[in-house]
Amino acid sequence: MGRRLCCFRGPEPSGKNKNIFGTSNNGDADLYSALKNVRVFSYNQLKSATRNFHPDNKIGRGGFGVVYKGTLRDGTLVAIKSLSTESKQGRKEFLTEIDTISNVRHPNLVQLIGCCVEGNNRMLIYEYLENNSLAIALFGPKKMQISLDWSKRASICIGTARGISFLHEEAEPRIVHRDIKASNVLLDRDLIPKIGDFGLAKLFPDTATHISTRVAGTMGYLAPEYALLGQLTRKADIYSFGVLILVVISGRSANKSAWGPDLRSLLEWTWSLREEEERLLDIVDSELVGYPEGEVLCFIKVALLCTQAVSSQRPSMGQVVEMLQSDGSSIDVKSLTQPGTVREIDRSSEYPGSSSGLSKLHKGHQQTDTYAFITSTKNINSSMQASTSEVEPR
Template sequence: MRSLVSINGSSEQSSTENLPLFIKKNSTGKGLQYNQVSSFPPSLILSNNLLVGPVLSSFGHLVKLHVLDLSWNNFTGPIPDELSNMSSLEVLNLAHNDLNGTIPSSLTKLNFLSKFDVSYNNLAGDIPTGGQFSTFTNEDFAGNSALCLLRNSSCSKETSFVENAYRKKSKGTLVALGLGTAVGVVFVLFCAYVIMSRIVHSRMQEHNPKAVANAEDCSESSKSCLVLLFQNNKELSIEDILKSTNNFDQAYIVGCGGFGLVYKSTLPDGRRVAIKRLSGDYSQIEREFQAEVETLSRAQHENLVLLQGYCKVGNDRLLIYSFMENGSLDYWLHERADSGALLDWRKRLRIAQGAAKGLAYLHMSCDPHILHRDIKSSNILLDENFEAHLADFGLARLICAYETHVTTDVVGTLGYIPPEYGQSPVATYKGDIYSFGIVLLELLTGRRPVDMCRPKGSRDVVSWVLQMKDEDRETEVFHPSIYDKENESQLMRVLEIACLCVTSAPKSRPTSQHLVAWLDDIAED
């Protein structure tokens, strides 16, 4: 547990004594196989234990913790303000307890919080606004009868408004008449909209018989839903998808994304594809689904994963991609027992070139330009020839050609997020460059961006590499399987590029076009 507290508060111990508590990211029966302890997020899961008493404020010292689950217990008292000090927290689950008081507004400071659940307690007052709280749904706060679910006004304001309405009957009558008139107008407009929508829909179907199956038109049990394919292929139904994955059996799982599992599949025409089945909070998966479809339908490049089709079935969202035979770069570098020994330097350099070309296309050639916002080794997929393909555009944002940034919540993956994102909610091209620099360091060193299993001083790959450079020990950072005198010149040049990418000053980082030119020049040597 000491390794979950700030570095200043921990004592010098061996790396094995510093292991935090880890769990698997997925909750399926078999689970996914991980070969390294560092693959698991540092988590503290105390759910379903009949625990009693207050939630301890000392949890706030666990600044390295990613997941805190105290649900389904008998905790009482307020939610401590100190939880806002858990700066790395991604999941906070306090559901099904007897907590009271208000939700601390200081929790809006948790920039990485992607899941927050306080349902079925005795909480009261307003729900905080700002930060990640704008992404949470009412279901995350359900079962708290005194909690105000109106995000735009306080409960007290709502109550006083109702009381004043009863006191001033004449004004209430006028309001009622006004509302009645407004409702009548809205009803007429709605009828006109429905009629026009049906006309437009029928005309669209004449030109596009493979319309996407909407939730209103098709239930999950239906076998006739069509899958929309971007290429002119023969008709494919949801029944074909279910057969090809044996009803999404766990044996077909090949990966785990931020919002769902990925299954391998062989379509009736013999094509092998990967199917991402989005799951979780409906509003979040709908945003993920729309982002992937919108981005990948606009972006077509040999170094991007090809989106072949998609489908809506009830609350399910399916995305169909070309199958990448060799999985992710993360798997080859960190999950295999050989620790990436089969990836020689030539393959690694070609992977870096391909990923840079895909990123340069998104930044400069695609119209509109695209910020990926989640560049990392697990989002670089490798085909049968180890050619790199950028994947997972669920966090991507389209921006106009004349813009250089987009204002947004802090997103991405810890270890790959540039330092400036913690100070300003502005995503930029240079943020993607920083993340790409981390991937280059992974290719060179074989290390993860952050590895809590390593001794203090070498857990953060950026700090470690920069320190080794200051001590003129650059050659010691390279993975043993790729370092030799023949490759040394190329390795040193790529290391210099990586260090430029991860510099703390965004303006000093190169563009993606520079990366392509430099890496191609190195490969030609």
């Protein structure tokens, strides 16, 4: 006999002609097709697994909702992402996430176990990772921080690079993540990194340049061409990964302008040290001792290579993986072009030192924070040089 696929039903939602997916019967075929590769849980099963979503089971909050730790009946620990009703991730995006993740498996990607689409509830069930996120390990509450020596940090960078490389170059279809950052890199019990939060994932054909209808990402990690023009390609992820390398090496946040004597962003501060190569080591976390200076310098060089303002000058992730495992001698820091940065600026004042024609912001749009692309690179796309774009901060 053939196997049967069972979906576990909870109480029927109110409303005529509604099924467990909260849609009319006419849409069932598409919905079931999207969910064919994942296990479907009822809302009641997840209530039981989380002790009725008890606050003690809450382990995090992301851009789209709350994450709970749960225990299934068979004892399996899971992470349950319950999307908030205020979430901008609609039904279509939710199903895209399910369909995408269910077909993508790699040691450095968080595994999707199942989902719940019942009534107004939208939930994703992931494997549970014991050591939370890289962000918490580096600069979370003291009791939750993890002491990471250089070998662990290097391994986390390389593993994350392999995960992104898989998304870009091997997954079918190819995937751009859009929000690579320390809080989206999770760590298992052995500190193996796994990239999570595919709610921002975007699928695209091999040769296409996406013009995104809504910029989604995190300040400090945003590639300028994506933040300002909505141009979404693999190169935007590569830029974000370059910033992530600097975060791992320094143990500092990427989205604060508080580093160095001039209170620059982490990327700007690093770039300012490049003239004397050994000074690049000034950014190294003070808790790191006895680290191999040559290897750390190699990683910093790769980070600067990844964050160049002109996206076409950034390497592919496959090349990044190779370089992180080399001695970095082939990278000449002085030949690199200046990185592009996206910075929050005061609408009512001029930005000192801007060289891209953005000394004054356009008036109006009083309710939205505005960000500007700051660079002295002269050969950047001309349409980018005199533009501002409104980006929703997260």
